[in-house]
Amino acid sequence: MRCYRCGQEHSGSSKFCVNCGAPLQAENITNPVQPRAEYRPDAFEQPQPQLQPQQQPAATVPDEKAAKPKKKKKKGLIAVISLLAVAILGGGGFFAYRMLNDDEEEESSSRSRRNRTERTRDEEETEADPTPTVVEIVETEPSASETQAEPDDGIADQTIMIYMIGTDLESENGLATSDLNEIANTTISSKTNIILQTGGCTNWQNNFCRDNTVQRFSYRDGTYTELADLGRISMADSMTLTDFISFASSEYPADDYVLILWDHGGGVPIGYGLDELFPTDVMYDYQIGQALDRSGVHFDSVIFDACNMCTLEVALALQNSADYMIGAESYVNGTGLAYTNWINMLEESPVATGDYREQVVADYMDFCQAQGMVSSMSSISLSHIGAVYDAYIDYITYLKSDIENGSYSDIIVARDACGDYMGTDSVDLITLANKYENDASTALINSIVNAVDYTESDYSYGHGITAYYPYSYCENYSDGRVTLTSLGYDQNVIDYYDEYVSVDLAYQYGVASASSYAGSWFRQDLVDYYNGSSQVTEAGEYHLDYLMGNYENGDFYYLECSDIPILSSKVHLYVLDESDNLYYFGSDEYYHFDSEGDLMPNIPDKWTYINDYVACYYIYDSYYDNDTGEWSQSAFIPVMINGVVCDLLAYYDQDNPSGMITGYVIESEMDAGNYYTYPLEDTDMIQLLWVNDSDEGYTPVYEAFPASEMILDYREIDLAANHTVVTFEIEDVYGNIYNSDYFEYQNGELVDIF
Numbered sequence: 001m002r003c004y005r006c007g008q009e010h011s012g013s014s015k016f017c018v019n020c021g022a023p024l025q026a027e028n029i030t031n032p033v034q035p036r037a038e039y040r041p042d043a044f045e046q047p048q049p050q051l052q053p054q055q056q057p058a059a060t061v062p063d064e065k066a067a068k069p070k071k072k073k074k075k076g077l078i079a080v081i082s083l084l085a086v087a088i089l090g091g092g093g094f095f096a097y098r099m100l101n102d103d104e105e106e107e108s109s110s111r112s113r114r115n116r117t118e119r120t121r122d123e124e125e126t127e128a129d130p131t132p133t134v135v136e137i138v139e140t141e142p143s144a145s146e147t148q149a150e151p152d153d154g155i156a157d158q159t160i161m162i163y164m165i166g167t168d169l170e171s172e173n174g175l176a177t178s179d180l181n182e183i184a185n186t187t188i189s190s191k192t193n194i195i196l197q198t199g200g201c202t203n204w205q206n207n208f209c210r211d212n213t214v215q216r217f218s219y220r221d222g223t224y225t226e227l228a229d230l231g232r233i234s235m236a237d238s239m240t241l242t243d244f245i246s247f248a249s250s251e252y253p254a255d256d257y258v259l260i261l262w263d264h265g266g267g268v269p270i271g272y273g274l275d276e277l278f279p280t281d282v283m284y285d286y287q288i289g290q291a292l293d294r295s296g297v298h299f300d301s302v303i304f305d306a307c308n309m310c311t312l313e314v315a316l317a318l319q320n321s322a323d324y325m326i327g328a329e330s331y332v333n334g335t336g337l338a339y340t341n342w343i344n345m346l347e348e349s350p351v352a353t354g355d356y357r358e359q360v361v362a363d364y365m366d367f368c369q370a371q372g373m374v375s376s377m378s379s380i381s382l383s384h385i386g387a388v389y390d391a392y393i394d395y396i397t398y399l400k401s402d403i404e405n406g407s408y409s410d411i412i413v414a415r416d417a418c419g420d421y422m423g424t425d426s427v428d429l430i431t432l433a434n435k436y437e438n439d440a441s442t443a444l445i446n447s448i449v450n451a452v453d454y455t456e457s458d459y460s461y462g463h464g465i466t467a468y469y470p471y472s473y474c475e476n477y478s479d480g481r482v483t484l485t486s487l488g489y490d491q492n493v494i495d496y497y498d499e500y501v502s503v504d505l506a507y508q509y510g511v512a513s514a515s516s517y518a519g520s521w522f523r524q525d526l527v528d529y530y531n532g533s534s535q536v537t538e539a540g541e542y543h544l545d546y547l548m549g550n551y552e553n554g555d556f557y558y559l560e561c562s563d564i565p566i567l568s569s570k571v572h573l574y575v576l577d578e579s580d581n582l583y584y585f586g587s588d589e590y591y592h593f594d595s596e597g598d599l600m601p602n603i604p605d606k607w608t609y610i611n612d613y614v615a616c617y618y619i620y621d622s623y624y625d626n627d628t629g630e631w632s633q634s635a636f637i638p639v640m641i642n643g644v645v646c647d648l649l650a651y652y653d654q655d656n657p658s659g660m661i662t663g664y665v666i667e668s669e670m671d672a673g674n675y676y677t678y679p680l681e682d683t684d685m686i687q688l689l690w691v692n693d694s695d696e697g698y699t700p701v702y703e704a705f706p707a708s709e710m711i712l713d714y715r716e717i718d719l720a721a722n723h724t725v726v727t728f729e730i731e732d733v734y735g736n737i738y739n740s741d742y743f744e745y746q747n748g749e750l751v752d753i754f
Contacts (some may be wrong), residue, residue, distance in 0.1 A: 118404040241291040257298070329457065460630035499526050559740050
């Protein structure tokens with residue numbers, strides 16, 4: 001196909017010309033070019049806190065610590081109290097990313113954790129009985145190496161290969177078994193082979209997968225037939241994956257092949273695969289590609305039932321071995337993929353038709369929506385990834401020129417405005433191209449629209465595919481750089497990230513110390529350039545001065561910050577009850593500035609409520625698109641659920657301005673760095689927790705209520721009758737934190753500043 005405007009040649013499935021942006025086959029266009037979005041946080045009203053502190057609280061929850069607000073790590077999530085520090089500074093879907101070259105004990109929990117949980121099957125998902133299937137297992141006599149069952153005669157329409165590393169997802173929550181039961185609710189004929197390899201788990205929760213070993217199975221008619229017991233080998237080793245693919249394709253040949261990779265994931269630099277038996281092993285993105293290349297098998301699609309794997313880097317690794325890639329930009333929720341419907345549809349609509357790909361995405365998203373969870377999933381056409389990569393090189397080349405000419409602060413502001421897939425440094429590419437627009441943005445956006453076969457996302461900033469862009473975890477760039485170099489990335493891209501991270505580390509740790517957090521790639525010359533022009537110093541904490549100003553309606557205090565290149569600003573709210581117990585109600589975004597750009601220290605006029613009671617609220621991410629008006633905000637709300645200290649996950653956007661609860665996490669699991677997002681059940685009993693700053697603990701307040709009666713709201717709050725304290729925090733583009741004094745109000749009147 002040739003563009004009518006500029007003559008550029010394109011494949012038949014392209015939607016836009018990557019050269020000039022002209023539409024191709026306009027009648028089929030379903031994904032318009034995204035408009036440019038500029039970062040303007042004061043352009044909309046963010047969810048911000050009616051309080052009833054006079055009500056007598058219950059006894060303080062023991063063994064929980066709290067502390068006054070403290071400085072956060074540059075560009076990390078702000079930890080306002082120590083009991084939430086792990087939760088807010090945690091990573092991987094919500095899990096902490098640790099250096100991949102830590103010791104073995106650290107390594108066992110360093111990968112991004114897929115947020116999954118035991119689930120109640122949705123009756124609308126499948127016509128099969130929703131109760132877990134009692135699976136019949138037919139065992140063969142396995143040898144120490146491999147015993148093979150006799151394959152079906154002839155060539156099937158499709159062979160589905162499932163590479164299931166059970167790990168703690170299975171041993172602690174039975175999530176692999178749950179998916180095996182979903183598969184066992186399918187009805188397939190000889191047209192379809194389903195071949196599985198299971199392992200990497202110390203505690204399987206079914207009667208046919210054995211602990212501490214690797215097995216192979218075929219599935220048909222409700223029966224998993226064991227084909228081999230391979231013993232104790234690492235499933236996080238790419239050679240093991242190659243061997244499984246070679247076995248399945250040679251013994252169960254088909255016209256088309258689909259590979260499902262099931263486990264933890266995290267994109268760059270985290271990789272895929274955590275094996276409980278070999279906790280230091282991992283498959284990086286490029287190693288997955290190598291495993292598939294070695295097998296010589298070409299797949300219709302590679303599907304990731306793992307977090308954060310729908311990235312440009314993964315797509316580049318797979319482009320020679322598959323036609324499509326299916327995965328999530330974000331973490332994968334507790335539901336995981338929904339297997340029953342799309343496998344059943346293969347009988348009438350085989351893999352060759354391509355219909356199943358959209359069904360995989362839609363089934364997952366429908367199930368998550370039924371559970372009230374925020375999710376994303378995409379199908380990517382790998383035939384278009386080369387064009388995306390070429391456009392990406394051009395785009396990054398402009399950024400390289402800009403940073404070399406002193407535009408670091410503009411780049412950081414744009415990067416910060418792109419939204420956060422927590423625990424990773426992945427960024428949605430269309431959002432990035434919109435937030436930092438240059439002459440290559442349009443071509444990059446159009447190339448991505450061509451590549452995204454089908455996508456659904458609850459994230460305002462989610463458009464189908466991400467790329468690695470170090471930001472919150474720049475100290476770990478050396479790990480990510482290995483993937484970039486192993487994939488043969490263009491030198492301009494690698495040079496840009498070398499420069500960008502070098503300057504970032506200089507602002508974060510100071511010129512003298514920055515290189516100790518880097519590798520041989522550190523660009524001292526560029527750091528010296530920035531140091532010479534702006535005197536780079538280690539990011540620190542500073543006091544935010546207040547002054548009295550004369551305004552049209554009277555004299556008021558203001559916080560002098562008009563000269564600060566502000567990246568974010570927020571308010572912290574405290575309230576004293578009649579017994580002088582000081583409660584810390586959390587933090588929210590705050591954008592009350594005067595015409596000179598100085599902050600007006602007012603009491604918040606809105607806050608989050610649950611069942612008409614004010615809730616503690618800790619913001620951890622926000623996003624705004626100035627052109628489309630799309631926005632979102634995410635926060636933790638501490639509660640007790642069935643007597644266990646947890647954090648509700650609150651999510652607000654333009655379609656849900658009063659917010660929605662998308663599940664919860666258990667704080668003790670977060671403290672351990674290994675946790676999941678659980679859906680609320682109607683019968684779960686919830687009790688609000690307030691943070692008692694006086695004794696540094698949680699205090700349960702009000703009567704517990706069932707989740708079925710929970711109403712989340714964001715509305716006006718009247719603090720005039722309360723003894724209230726507020727303080728303000730600003731972060732600038734260089735990582736410096738500016739904290740104000742505490743403004744004390746009583747009966748709505750300012751009584752003290754301290």
